Amino acid sequence: MAPTGPSLHTVKPGVTYQSSRLFPSLFERVNPQRKLTVFEAGPAVPETISFLGQFKSRIYVAGLYSETLVREQQKDLSEKEMKREFQEILNFKIGTLIDVCLFWDFLNYLNRPALRAFASALRPYIHKGTRAHGFTVLNIDTPLRNQQYGIGSHDTLCVRPCTGPQLDYYPHTHEELNSSFSCFEIGRGWLLPDGRLEILLKAMV
Numbered sequence: 172m173a174p175t176g177p178s179l180h181t182v183k184p185g186v187t188y189q190s191s192r193l194f195p196s197l198f199e200r201v202n203p204q205r206k207l208t209v210f211e212a213g214p215a216v217p218e219t220i221s222f223l224g225q226f227k228s229r230i231y232v233a234g235l236y237s238e239t240l241v242r243e244q245q246k247d248l249s250e251k252e253m254k255r256e257f258q259e260i261l262n263f264k265i266g267t268l269i270d271v272c273l274f275w276d277f278l279n280y281l282n283r284p285a286l287r288a289f290a291s292a293l294r295p296y297i298h299k300g301t302r303a304h305g306f307t308v309l310n311i312d313t314p315l316r317n318q319q320y321g322i323g324s325h326d327t328l329c330v331r332p333c334t335g336p337q338l339d340y341y342p343h344t345h346e347e348l349n350s351s352f353s354c355f356e357i358g359r360g361w362l363l364p365d366g367r368l369e370i371l372l373k374a375m376v
Contacts, residue, residue, distance in 0.1 A: 186218075187330045188323045192361050193371050195326045197271060197304050201226060210269045210296075212236075212277040216321035218329045219273070223322070231263065235277055241285075242338060250284040257292035268298045272372075274305035275320040278352060282341045286351040294354045294376065301374035303355055306367050308342040313366035315340045345370075 201207055207228040211219065215232045223230055235241055240248070240256045248256065272293075281289055308315075317337040323329040345368065349356055355372040362368055 185331050189328045189330055191326055191328050191369060193359055193369050194304060194322075194328065196359075197302055197371065198226075198325060201270075203227065208268060208270045210272045212272070212274050213319060216319065216329065216331070218323050219321040222324065231267075231269070233260065235260070236280065236333075236338065237335075241280060245282050245285045245339075250288050253285050253288035254291045257289050261292055261296070263296055267296050269296045269301055270298075272297075272301065272303035272355075273320075273322075274303055274372075276306045276315055276367075278305055278348065279307065279315055279340050279342050280338050283347070283351045286343070286348075287353070290352045290354045297354060297374045297376055299374055299376055301355075301376075303372040303374075305370055305372065307345060307348055307357075307360075307370055309344075309362060309366050309368055311342045311344060313342060315342065315367075 203226065205227070207223075207226045209223060209228055209230045211230055211232045212235050214234050214236075215230060220230070238260060240253065240260070244256075245253070278286060278289075315337075317333045317335075319331050319333050321329040321331075343351070345357055345360065348370075354375055356375050357370050358373045359371045360368045361370075
């Protein structure tokens, strides 16, 4: 993992565009003749919808950051209860298989039991070719910024500040994420100047 200084430039008020070394490989193997199924952990921003419009695709927008389970209940529910809650939240049609997961920094807002519960609920919808993108941290003391992500282009992410309060977060190291989020494994990582790791994950099914 090598450090990189992302290129930033503002195009729209309140939106910053950040170059990515890893994001291009997320879509490089996409077959244009096959429908692409994408899972978006957060709310879908206009830039993401526009980018995915170039593919024959379907996007499942989960909006998980706003779920009561994530915001308030993690410390009160058992892992089994959280798995059931996540299953109800996802509740995709039987046979749905996701090709690309856009986790962004969502996994860092789940404690370890919630991370395991989410992995169990998501597992039926991934296949051996599923790939994912997200952020973790090199050191658990690294703070997370209260921001929202989207796809600006094949090698650019768009970032805007969230309007709501910052959620409690549980930054996971590379090792913790691999052990607790068992349906995926970190394949590649790129160290960012602020201490975060941009990561690509591959399915473990």
